[in-house]
Amino acid sequence: MRPPGRVAAGVNATNDVCVAVIYYSATGTTHEMAKAAADGAEKAGAQTRLRRVPELAPQEAIEANEDWAEHLEQVSDVPEATLDDLEWADGVLFGTPTRFGNVAAQLKQFIDTTGGLWQSGKLTDKVFGGFVTTGTSTAATRARC
Numbered sequence: 526m527r528p529p530g531r532v533a534a535g536v537n538a539t540n541d542v543c544v545a546v547i548y549y550s551a552t553g554t555t556h557e558m559a560k561a562a563a564d565g566a567e568k569a570g571a572q573t574r575l576r577r578v579p580e581l582a583p584q585e586a587i588e589a590n591e592d593w594a595e596h597l598e599q600v601s602d603v604p605e606a607t608l609d610d611l612e613w614a615d616g617v618l619f620g621t622p623t624r625f626g627n628v629a630a631q632l633k634q635f636i637d638t639t640g641g642l643w644q645s646g647k648l649t650d651k652v653f654g655g656f657v658t659t660g661t662s663t664a665a666t667r668a669r670c
């Protein structure tokens with residue numbers, strides 16, 4: 526097995542490429558986008574990991590929103606993202622709903638745990654991208670992941 530986080534020079538087979546789709550979703554919209562992104566990468570021949578970041582909201586806030594509580598239960602089988610997913614991946618796609626024009630705190634919190642990896646150079650030479658979902662069409666032009 527090749528070392529994590531590197532595509533060997535001269536390798537053309539796309540199944541040597543590892544793609545992690547790491548996202549937050551409260552009510553399922555971003556989850557659907559994340560699944561589509563992972564499916565697309567897989568169809569192109571990549572190895573993929575679909576990972577949700579841990580929920581941070583208080584239980585009473587979740588329970589006050591039926592869609593939120595239902596979605597959380599539906600994705601209980603989706604593994605939670607870990608730093609190993611970032612080390613493993615050659616390419617990482619972050620997905621988030623818009624929260625007042627910004628990234629969801631849950632995803633930001635996960636990203637904020639990557640300082641050690643960054644400092645030790647383990648994020649070097651990887652490709653990072655992102656996608657957002659919004660409630661309004663104008664928010665898509667404001668929010669950047």
Ligand SMILES: Cc1cc2nc3c(=O)[nH]c(=O)nc-3n(C[C@H](O)[C@H](O)[C@H](O)COP(=O)(O)O)c2cc1C
Binds near residue numbers: 551
């Ligand atoms: C607290 C909160 C803040 C939001 N802020 C925005 C916003 O600034 N602009 C926008 O277009 N949508 C906003 N939305 C709507 C969500 O971004 C949108 O519904 C998103 O697609 C939901 O994704 P999810 O189903 O994956 O949780 C907000 C929603 C919540 C709950």
